[in-house]
Amino acid sequence: MEENYTFFDEECEELIEEWPIQNIAKFGRNLIASEIRYYLEFQEYPNSLETGFASVYNVSGWDETDAKEAFSMKNIQYSYGGNGTIRTIKNCEFFPGIKVSKEQRECLGVKVCEFASKELDIGHTSVDFSIPLFRKMFEADVEFHKQATIWQAHEYQCGHINNGIKCTGKPKLGEFTQIISSTSSKRKFIGCTNWKMGELDHRYMIIPDNIDLELLETMFNHANGIDFERDESNVIDECFMVRPNSTRSDTCPFLHKTGNHIVKGIINKKAEPCPVKFYHIIPEDLKNCPFIVTISMDLTARKLLTGSMIKAYLNGKQISDLHPSLNNQSKINYYIEKTRRSQYPFGQNILGVTYEFMKHEMSTDPYIRSIRFLDNGQYIILCATKQQLKTIKELTHIEIDMAFKRIHGKTNEWKVSAYLSHVQKTLTFVRIFTNIETAEAYKNLFEDLFTCIEKDTGEIFNFYHIHGKGLGCILADQHKGQALGLGQYLYSKYPIFSPIEHLQHIYKLCQVHYKRNIDKNKHLSQEIKDAMYLIPTLKIQDDVLRVLNNIQFCDEPGTEDWAKDKLIPWVLSGISVAFTKMDYVIWNQTPNNTNAGESAHANVNRDGCNLSLLAGIIRGCDFDKRSWESIHVNQQYNVSDSYRNKSNLTRSIQAEKRAEKRKKGKQPVLPSNKTKKKKNNSNENDENLQIDQQQNRVALEKLNIQKQMNDELEREITLLEKRKQIMN
Known part of the structure; x- marks a missing residue:
């Protein structure tokens, strides 16, 4: 009897991790219910789930006024409030093509x-x-x-x-x-x-x-x-x-x-506020669509029975073949809920994470390394293995970025990642979950990160611009809070530089984000866009300032604010080699984008999005273990995780080929001969000007690519020379 119970417990542990991502009903872009049930009578105490529980009421045969009164949100016995805003949605995805009204309320607690x-x-x-x-x-x-x-x-x-x-x-x-x-x-x-x-x-x-x-x-x-x-x-x-x-x-x-x-x-x-929100959806035409829905924002029997693991265990049989009583889904629901409560007695949000942290705190290598609660309402959950944190100390550059899709609710996931050329793989070194993104919040985040690394290694964490060795470059997007938080943390540790000066020595901005934001400004002329593209390539400060001055006073809408933003000292040093105080070798040898961080987001998102906080941590742990085990196998048996060559040089060549394909795809369709003859004289000068501009842009991009290839070859030659010296 004991063995059977243990097996069921292990099975449910894996199933519980799958619950949050299996969405069943979608009522809007951000309103999804992972479980839906139909009723004929109003539920005064509707169920709620972290990932949404939809109670759908069939009001066929009811008078519209009576139905709206009987199935009104005011009949819910929970204490609710809020602004009570009622919005009209023209096309609800659950009721396609039907206009509905949506009312939102919040549980006020008890x-x-x-x-x-x-x-x-x-x-x-x-x-x-x-x-x-x-x-x-x-x-x-x-x-x-x-x-x-x-x-x-x-x-x-x-x-x-x-x-x-x-x-x-x-x-x-x-x-x-x-x-x-x-x-x-x-x-x-x-x-x-x-x-x-x-x-x-x-x-x-x-x-x-x-x-x-x-x-x-x-x-x-x-x-x-x-x-x-x-x-x-x-x-x-x-x-x-x-x-x-x-x-x-x-x-x-x-x-x-x-x-x-x-x-x-x-x-x-009660001190702890209730996080539940209620949504009430009523179609405007109840005669043709006689349904009213209440949604309140875990594991169900359906997900258990359709899971691939339970199918493999049953070997094609039905679960009722194990015992006739399992034909009753209520009994299965009971077992699921019992197992869930025994494994996660405090739920899967911050309280459940705190419980898991305390349960494994004395382990030799816990994945949840620290949790800190601050007076401003911020909490910081740092997750990584000792191997991951110790490796950060050996890196010369890292990429940092915040992900917004994986965790349901206000909590977001912040990552440290980098591409390691010797294993040709992008790795994540730490995952930090937090709910506030101010500069002060990021300062607390960096403090927890580097303190934990120093605790594991027993040594001071080295920054190249301070110690002459160690971490020399941090790549990121232009999030103001993140940058200022890093500067404030470094200043609190090393006041020899101001927060801005610290950023000028170590912070480098992603040029992909930089160019993407330029492309969004459709109203700008191509001449101004080309000038904006040119700034990261200029190596003389006067040239950079002259181009920025031309952009600022060109009288095109938005250019003045754009130029002022780029003239902020830490922003200018992050995009321009002419203004950075970073070591010149480090600047040239580190990437100019956060592609590794973005790919780290995309890879882990395949394991699930819109998860509860605890489920996100568990899946992140599983993903990291798989990735680092792959590195261990590669180093021990020389078996890579792919047949493809994923070196920096190969990836640069592939990126160039993709860019060429995109350019070919954007070429306009040639008009007919008759139309061409009519417009030939009037458009000849414009076409020549456009061709010259396109040729200049292509030439500039080729020079940049060639420069990157030369830098890569130079680094490889340097490594070979060092290897020869070591061998001698």
């Missing part, structure tokens, strides 16, 4: 007693009152109304005033006869012991229908009277009272013991 049970700290994605926790919450809610009525009667003072003296009467349980449509019934109320016929404003409270009258009478007949604050028999150890966020009461009606005192707890909002 309020709990200061003596609340620790069980209430655990998040949930569904409500089931057969589960002990929810049963306790339900019973506490029932008891809450009883206790609240008693305490209200006790604390609510009588309002009658006679001759300037306020009534001091105590609450008492009374009874009156109510007659409705000739039918009489007796009702209980809480009144005042001093009430007399004809006197007004005495205490008078109607008892709600949900109050147990027998229990109420017992409490009023209590030995200590209604004021039983000192009666320890009413004290509870753990409070399961949960109130909506909108409740005005700030006092828990239950008695709690703290030290030698019996007190009532204070009701506060």
Whole structure:
């Protein structure tokens, strides 16, 4: 029995990793539900998933007004709020060709007693009152109304005033006869012991229908009277009272013991905000499309049964062949949820990641190396093996970039990667997950990264412009926060340079991003674009400044702001060899783009996008292990991971060929002879000018490519000479 359980646990571990990427329903560009269920009745407690749960209601036969009222978002029992914006979507992908309205709300969370049970700290994605926790919450809610009525009667003072003296009467349980449509019934109320016929404003409270009258009478007949604050028999150890966020009461009606005192707890909002968002989609024409959808933002039976691993294990058989009871999908759902809860008891977001970090913190080589929470709400999760971090210390250049597709929600993944020529492979050296991208946030990120490397190696991390050896170049895009954060970190460690001067010595900007941003400006003339392209190739500062000056004052829209941006000192040194303070050899020997980083993004994205935070970390770990194991096999057995030659020289030649193909594809289709004769005289000068410009651009690109090839050959010759010296 033990062996079977272990096998099922191992199977589910792999399946759980697959859950987040199998999307089932798409309601918009950024609104995807990984699970969808159909109902005939409104779900007051709709399920929720990190990757989206869609509850689709069939309202066939309903009157449109009644359907919108019965299946309205206001009937959800969770406490929700937000601006309540309702947008019209012309073409919802789930309802193709149909106009729908979309309303968005956020869960406001709940309020709990200061003596609340620790069980209430655990998040949930569904409500089931057969589960002990929810049963306790339900019973506490029932008891809450009883206790609240008693305490209200006790604390609510009588309002009658006679001759300037306020009534001091105590609450008492009374009874009156109510007659409705000739039918009489007796009702209980809480009144005042001093009430007399004809006197007004005495205490008078109607008892709600949900109050147990027998229990109420017992409490009023209590030995200590209604004021039983000192009666320890009413004290509870753990409070399961949960109130909506909108409740005005700030006092828990239950008695709690703290030290030698019996007190009532204070009701506060839970510190951890609820991340769930609700989306309500209603087609405008409910007659032709009788469906209303509620989406609230894990593993399902369908994904288990269709997974390739379970198919291989069953060898073509159905899962019900193992045991007839497995024909019931609810039972499979139960096993899945049980396994999921046992493996990830705190979910798969930041709390679940923290749990995994603490669980493996004492391992010899944990993948989650550190987690830091800051006062501004930022958290930094650093993930890498010791081998990955130690290798960074041996590199002369790295590429850094932020990825936005892999992790669902506000958290993004920041990578350090580089192409290693001796193994002809792009490797990722560290993955850092964070939720803020300010300069201060990046400063914290770089601090965690280099501190962890120094801790693993037991040595100070070397920067070439400071120590004369070590890391000499960091390639990146022009993200301001990232650059300034690096400069601030280096200044905090080595104040011999200002933050900007540090960047001028080590920071190099990607020219692919640089040219791509130029190409986006369709309104610019080709002459200005050519001038912009020219700046990274100029080696004299006066030439660079003259070109920038011509661009800034050319009177074309947007050029002044563009030139001012490029005149920022760290930006100018990042794109121009004439202004950089980086070692000239390092500048020439390092790439001028972040293609390695972009390819690292694309490769790991094949293992899944839009993942939960924990799933993203687990898959990143698996991907890194495969990549580094491939390097180990290559070094030990001289077996590469591909037959292709992926050296820098070969890749440059292939890039040149692709560029030539793109140019051929962009050539205009030649007009007919008749049309050509009509336009020949008027367009001859323009065509000659365009041909000259194209020839100049091609010649310039060929010179750049030839220069790169020469630099590559020069590096290879240098390496051969060093090898000869070592051999001698």
